[in-house]
Amino acid sequence: MSSAFLICNSNPDMKQYLPLGLVIFASILKHKYRMTTKLHDMPLGELCKNGLDALFTEIKNMKELTFIGFSTMCDTFPRSVYLAKCIKESFPNIPIVMGGPQVSFTSQDILKRYSFIDVLVLGEVETVVDELMDFCENGQCVSKPGIVFQNAANNHEMNRLAPLTDLNEPIEIDYDIYYNEKLFHNFPIEIGRGCPYNCTFCCSKNLFQRRFRWKHSDMVVKEIHNAIRKYHPHKFIFVHDHFTADRKRVIELCGKIKNMCNDIIWRCSTRADSVDEKLLRVMYNAGCREIFFGLETGSDRMQKIINKNFDLEKAKSIIQLAIDMGFILTVSMIIGFPEETQDDLIDTLTWYFDISRFEQGIQFSQIHLLAPLCGTDLMNKYSKELLFDGFYCDHNHMESLSDWEREEIRSSPPLYSSFYFIPNQQIDRSIYRKLYWILAVGKAFDQFFRSLISMKGSRVLSCMLIDWLQSCDLKFDTIKFWNHSTSLDKATEIFEIFLRDSDINEIAHDIQKKYNKHI
Numbered sequence: 001m002s003s004a005f006l007i008c009n010s011n012p013d014m015k016q017y018l019p020l021g022l023v024i025f026a027s028i029l030k031h032k033y034r035m036t037t038k039l040h041d042m043p044l045g046e047l048c049k050n051g052l053d054a055l056f057t058e059i060k061n062m063k064e065l066t067f068i069g070f071s072t073m074c075d076t077f078p079r080s081v082y083l084a085k086c087i088k089e090s091f092p093n094i095p096i097v098m099g100g101p102q103v104s105f106t107s108q109d110i111l112k113r114y115s116f117i118d119v120l121v122l123g124e125v126e127t128v129v130d131e132l133m134d135f136c137e138n139g140q141c142v143s144k145p146g147i148v149f150q151n152a153a154n155n156h157e158m159n160r161l162a163p164l165t166d167l168n169e170p171i172e173i174d175y176d177i178y179y180n181e182k183l184f185h186n187f188p189i190e191i192g193r194g195c196p197y198n199c200t201f202c203c204s205k206n207l208f209q210r211r212f213r214w215k216h217s218d219m220v221v222k223e224i225h226n227a228i229r230k231y232h233p234h235k236f237i238f239v240h241d242h243f244t245a246d247r248k249r250v251i252e253l254c255g256k257i258k259n260m261c262n263d264i265i266w267r268c269s270t271r272a273d274s275v276d277e278k279l280l281r282v283m284y285n286a287g288c289r290e291i292f293f294g295l296e297t298g299s300d301r302m303q304k305i306i307n308k309n310f311d312l313e314k315a316k317s318i319i320q321l322a323i324d325m326g327f328i329l330t331v332s333m334i335i336g337f338p339e340e341t342q343d344d345l346i347d348t349l350t351w352y353f354d355i356s357r358f359e360q361g362i363q364f365s366q367i368h369l370l371a372p373l374c375g376t377d378l379m380n381k382y383s384k385e386l387l388f389d390g391f392y393c394d395h396n397h398m399e400s401l402s403d404w405e406r407e408e409i410r411s412s413p414p415l416y417s418s419f420y421f422i423p424n425q426q427i428d429r430s431i432y433r434k435l436y437w438i439l440a441v442g443k444a445f446d447q448f449f450r451s452l453i454s455m456k457g458s459r460v461l462s463c464m465l466i467d468w469l470q471s472c473d474l475k476f477d478t479i480k481f482w483n484h485s486t487s488l489d490k491a492t493e494i495f496e497i498f499l500r501d502s503d504i505n506e507i508a509h510d511i512q513k514k515y516n517k518h519i
Contacts, residue, residue, distance in 0.1 A: 002064045002137070003036040004029050007055075007083065009076040010043045018175070018183045020190060020239060021100075022071050025125050027174045033133060038062060039178040042083065055083070056090055067119075067136040069097040074373055074418035077102045078405040081114060085404075088116035095136050099125055101207055104161060105375035107148050109415050118150045123161030123207065124193075126171075164208070167192060167215045173223070175231065187233035189223050189266075191215055191240040191253075197271075198307045201296070201334065203375035204241050212245050217253040221260065228262050235289075236266040243268035244275050251279070254286035265289050272315040280322055291322060292330045298351025299344035302337060307377075312351070319355070331355050336370035336432050338382060338422040342466060345427060349462035352439070353453050369436045371418040379417055386413045386420040391433050434469045 006026055008019045019039065026037040040058060042051065059068065068087055072080035084096045099121035103110060107120045119135060121128060128147040134140040141149040146162020167190075175184070192215055194208035227233055244250050257264065267290035268283075275283075295315060296308050303310050322329055333352055335345060348367075355365040372379045372386065388410060401409075409416040421429065452461050 001034060001036055002066045003038070003062045004066055004069060005059055005062050006037060006039045006069045006071070007080070008039070008041050008071050009079045009083075010041050017186065017237065018178065018180070018188050019071065020188045021125075022069075023175060023178055024171060024173055024190075025069075025071075025129075026177045027171060028126065028129055030174055030177070031172055032129070035066065036063070037177055041178075042079075052086060056087075059087065059091060059094075065094055066133075067095040067097050069099070072098060072100040072102050074102055074371065078401055078409060078416065078419075081117075081408065082402060082405050084114070085116050095119060097121065097132065097136070101203055102374060104207060105203065106415050107159065109412070111148065111150055113412060113415070115150060120148050121162065122146050122148065122159075123209075124165050125162070126165035127163045161207070161209060164193075164211055164213070167213050168219065170219070175227075184231045185234040186237055187227050187231060187235070188237045188239050189220060189227070191220060191238045191243060191268075193240070195241040196245055197242070198377075199296075200306045200377040200381075201337075201370065201373070203373050206375045208241075212242070214240075214246055214249050217249065217256050220253060221256050224257070224260070224264065228264070234265070236264055238266050238268040240268065242270055242274070244270040244279065247274075247279060251282055254282045254288075257286040263287065267291065269294070271310075272318045273310055275318060275322075277321055277325075280325055280327070284325055284327065288327070290328045290330070292332070293319065294332045295351065296332070296334045297337070297340075297344065297348050298333065299340070299347040302340060302344045302348075305339050306337065316354070330366065332366040332368065334368050334370050335435065336421065336424070338378075338385075338424050340424060341426050346459065346462045346466060349435075349465065350459045353458035353461055356453065367436065367439045369432060370422070372420060372422055374414075374417055378422070382422045383414060383417070385422055386417060387423055387429075388413070388420050389429065389433075391421075391429075392419065428470075431466070431469050434472075435465070438465075 004026070006022050008022055010019075019041070022039055026039055029035040029037050038058065040055065042055060059065065068084075068091070070080045070084060080098065084098065087094070088096055095118040096116060097119040098110070098117055103120050104122040107122055110117060110120060119132065121132065123146050125132075128144060131142045131144050131147050134142055135147075135149060144162075145160035192213045194210070194212040195202070195204045196210065196212045198205060224236065227236070257266075264287045266287050268288060269292040272293045272295065293315075295310065295312075296306060297303055298312065300312060303312065319329060319331065333348055335348055337344075340348075352365060352367055372382065409419050413420055421432075423429065424432075456464070
């Protein structure tokens with residue numbers, strides 16, 4: 001019986017979830033092609049000789065190995081390429097296959113630069129598995145949108161994504177292929193794919209070809225039943241970029257979930273302007289307790305520029321409504337857009353601090369540095385302007401990369417764009433670096449921020465913070481700052497300087513006395 005070895009590289013600084021795409025792919029190989037499949041996670045922080053030796057031992061133990069496959073994204077791409085290189089040096093006759101969002105939009109550059117990668121899958125793998133197997137088993141390079149081959153003469157489909165799969169074709173997903181009891185506590189169920197919106201910074205619309213698809217509710221309910229029976233999860237994660245884009249389908253699914261004998265808890269991601277009180281009530285009664293809202297910017301002007309087009313006042317009222325109803329929310333924002341002005345940045349910070357006021361209901365108020373992603377309108381527009389300064393955000397994991405990976409990042413901006421930044425002509429990069437550093441570490445100082453907000457207000461605090469950062473001389477390196485005790489020491493120092501230098505000295509003593517354990 002032939003076999004396939006599939007590799008993912010989880011980011012240890014991000015919350016870990018089951019690699020659902022690879023599990024679905026492995027299930028197709030198992031049930032349709034009768035292949036033995038092994039799914040191996042090699043976290044980004046575990047690259048060392050022992051780690052490679054263990055990986056090679058697992059590969060050697062695979063019988064009749066047909067190919068080695070990688071699923072990769074922006075933050076894991078350097079590691080995937082490096083592992084592919086190392087594997088090819090030791091196992092030159094085994095085809096290397098790579099897929100995922102990063103690969104889907106950079107295929108020409110990848111094949112030209114990395115001769116050790118044999119096949120690229122562009123877009124969804126389900127519709128090109130036959131062609132992939134023809135190559136891996138028989139050496140046939142069948143030209144079709146969605147699959148390209150190293151040194152093939154018929155790679156005229158180089159930039160075309162694979163045809164979209166019919167999500168209502170039944171696939172028996174075998175989660176035991178990657179059994180991990182801890183990951184199964186938060187069990188992912190794919191609800192659908194795609195997003196009908198046109199945000200400039202997101203590649204989802206292009207990856208899924210502007211098509212919004214939804215699995216039939218009966219299929220979803222069956223998967224939930226099977227998971228409860230076999231794995232006993234604590235909570236379900238309904239995987240879809242925009243869960244509530246089709247209101248009718250959401251209501252139908254929630255009705256069937258509510259009629260189940262089991263009480264289940266689940267979370268989803270959506271837009272704050274695509275829900276209202278009635279729909280939120282339907283979702284809550286069906287077990288939804290957590291929602292991720294991507295707000296991105298608190299500036300009305302920037303909302304239009306990035307094609308998010310939120311009504312921010314309506315979004316704020318929906319967030320308050322959801323909290324009052326008992327939902328736990330994650331609200332995410334982005335700073336660092338090249339068109340952003342200081343007024344826009346202050347608007348976003350004001351929104352961020354306003355959200356931080358909610359002690360109950362907001363699980364995370366996230367703020368991210370913009371990462372230019374391949375396949376986005378933003379990247380297409382600014383691809384010639386990318387700059388590198390070594391400062392990285394939560395999308396990337398620079399400190400664990402090898403010298404070879406770091407050199408590749410520096411040598412090929414189009415392939416590694418998420419490690420770069422787009423310069424802003426009005427706001428110096430150092431302001432973004434300092435601000436992101438403070439707010440990322442600042443999650444340990446929520447009470448401190450709330451006190452300042454209650455005394456001065458969100459907008460005043462935002463203006464003071466920006467003005468102070470423009471004049472202060474703080475040095476920031478690229479340490480992994482969000483969970484190191486040294487980072488908290490640094491944050492304490494920063495806030496003490498902020499209190500001393502700003503015109504809030506009249507409240508500094510009271511704050512320091514009240515929150516002495518933090519500041």
